[in-house]
Amino acid sequence: MNLSRFFSPTVVSDLQDASAVLDLERRDAAIMFVDIRDFTSYSEIADPREFARVLAEYRRIVAGTVFAYRGTVDKFIGDGVMAVFGQPKPQPDDATRALACALELTTALDDWRLSNSKRGSPALATGVGLHFGTVIGGVLESGFHDEFTVIGDAVNVAQRLEALAKSLAVPLVVSDDLLRRIPGELNGSHWYRQQAVKLAGRREPIDIAYIRGSSTPRARTNDVYEAGGIQSDFQVLLPTMPCARPSER
Structure with missing residues (x-):
């Protein structure tokens, strides 16, 4: 029961068996960071009960969407959420599911924002922020509080991309490392793209793509994501990807 609060049902059975997937090892994974803007300022003035309600709603939306795409909630950090696709066992479609999840999340969280506004909240x-790379994943022992997690440069990059989303005032920033791993033919979905972006604390620059505001693609069963109305000098065509949640296929 406790495991099911953090992991998707497909992962829980592996963890219950205490199989070798718990051992620390290098693996490829997609890492996602989600964060609420200006949440610290809000927490300083919010009524405690209202504060708890808002945070719980937000976490339910994020965790529920991550689980729907067979991802793992690695940890909650206040209003931040770290999720992993490919932990404890990598799958060929980890990058595809991670991006589909991120796109649906941007829409779901924007709907949540508008709903709060309408009721006076x-x-x-x-x-x-979303990135794909090599991590060390498994149980990290501390002697008192062991942690099932992933660590490595890929985690730091994903967190920096989430921070970059704030700087750009956009809802989603994705690394080119992740986009290159999504198979399929090119379609007419337009994203903003920027090359050789410097991230804080990292020597090597990174290529990114991002979407803006209400142009976030919406998921439609048996269809494809389409980001309409975006025009930029950094346009890029992304591969076709299925939009139905894995649980609906």
Whole structure:
């Protein structure tokens, strides 16, 4: 029961068996960070009960969407959420599911923001950073509180991309490392793209793509994501990807 609060049902059975997937090893994974903008300022003035309600709603939306795409909630950090696709066992479609999840999240969280605004609650914006790379994953022992997690440069990059989303005032920033791993033919979905972006604390620059505001693609069963109305000098065509949640296929 405790495991099911953090992991998707497909992962829980592996963890219950205490199989070798718990051992620390290098693996490829997609890492996602989600964060609420200006949440610290809000927490300083919010009524405790309202504060708890808002945070719980937000976490339910994020965790529920991550689980729907067979991802793992690695940890909650206040208003931040770290999720992993490919932990404890990598799958060929980890990058595809991670991006589909991120796109649906941007829409779901924007709907949540508008709903809060209509009922007089704070309209809190959110941001998502998504990256794909090699991590060390498994149980990290501390002697008192062991942790099932992933560590490595890929985690740091994903967190920096989420921070970059805030700087750009956009809901989603994705690394080119992740986009290159999504198979399929090119379609007419337009994203903003920027090359050789410097990230804080990292020597090597990174290529990114991002979406803006209400142009976030919406998921439609048996269809494809389409980001309409975006025009930029950094346009890029992304591969076709299925939009139905894995649980619906």
